[in-house]
Amino acid sequence: MADGRDDKGRTSTKYAAKKAATERIAAQRAAQQRADRKRNLLWAGGGVLLVIVVIGGIVLAGLHTKKSAGASDVLPASTAVSQAVATTATSSLTTQPDLSKVSGPPSALTTPALTGSNGLPQVLYVGAEWCPNCGATRWSLAVALARFGTFSGLSTTYSSSTDSDPHTPTLSFRDASYKSSYVDFDGKEQVDGNNQPLQSLTTAENALFEKYGGATAGTPGYPFIDFGGKWRQNGTAFDPSVLAGLTPDSVAAQMGDSTSKQGAAIQASADVFTAEICDMTGGKPANVCTATGVVTATTALASLASK
């Protein structure tokens, strides 16, 4: 036992020095590691803070933009939207329209037709970019007009986010050009999404809009469409709520599908508008004005007008 204690004592002495040395080294290493960790954590904290500030900034800026204006950017229509308007114009001609989707009512007019610089009878559209009813109506009007000619320069935007049917995805005619051998088209967006003046009406257009625009108590009646002095549209072409939550591109993706609620509404009201334009053009072109959907709309036009 005594030898064991002596051995233990020698071992303890021998390792006491080693332990002291290792503790010194360990302490130095620990201090170095603590310093490294502290430095790394500062960098990490800074990096994470930067990321959170960037993401938070984007969110706050987006929320602020929406609250302050209620208006959306007006952007050139994507290729998909422009193509969908042109494609739907032709592909839907043979589809039987579900006229129960059509709002209005269209009314018959007997006033002289406005004419464009080319002498063709004019379709006049008057609307506002904030207006949700205009938002729905533009889709159908664009499809109908695309059956008689071609659009370029269409834009896309949304109606006001603070009005009824907020943020309805839509087209804008503000920069649009239209070429046709049958009709002229003048699409006037009187005010933008912030209700600021955008495009002026001519004296003749203003007189027509004043008389038939359906303004009430100083509030302009948007949208208003004059079909060559033969028909007029006051108010929406269909219920804008069917477009709720969609983007212009997703509307474009649906508009050619008559089994979708968006496609059914857009196509049916486009058929009614087409029938009204056919009345202006004397039934030209025949392939459009005698198409299944247009004939159905023409037949129903009288009853729709009397609703």
Add this chain to the structure above:
Amino acid sequence: MPSKMTSGAPVWAAPVCLVLTVIGIGLATYLTIAHYDTNIPLTCPAKGAIDCEAVTTSAQSKVFGIPVALLGLAYFVGMIPWHLPMAWRSADPRIKIGRLLYGLSGIGFVCYLVYAEAFIIKKICLWCTGVHITTLVLFVVTVFASALAIPHDATAIDDDDDDDDDDDLEDSDD
């Protein structure tokens, strides 16, 4: 005794990150299925600025023709190897940097998607926000766990664990 370098990463790093990755996979899988199968609606209120369908059917829901939901799923699946315990134990700096860069790429994409929701679509998708938050939390955890990871020789005496030192001495005593 041969040296054995370890990353020095905290032991909670791998399990916490893997749990977050699995949550991300779950959310992204749901969004991917809902994208491809229109019969499966996204359980999401459409009120005010919140509208999942508007976001998931928007033009921004695809990048180069690939659904964003599918990209998110691929991102989280690709995240798994980076967060395996073996990867967290490795002292190879390429793994540490690769893991951070992979996470950073996800954050960059989240910034774009949040921008698209806030400025282009002007709608917010709650499920997508869940994925964004998961990505952000996973990145934050990865960054801090990496910051705490100081590579060291596991066979060397480490003052971080004094008990081990004592054990070594006691072993020697024996």
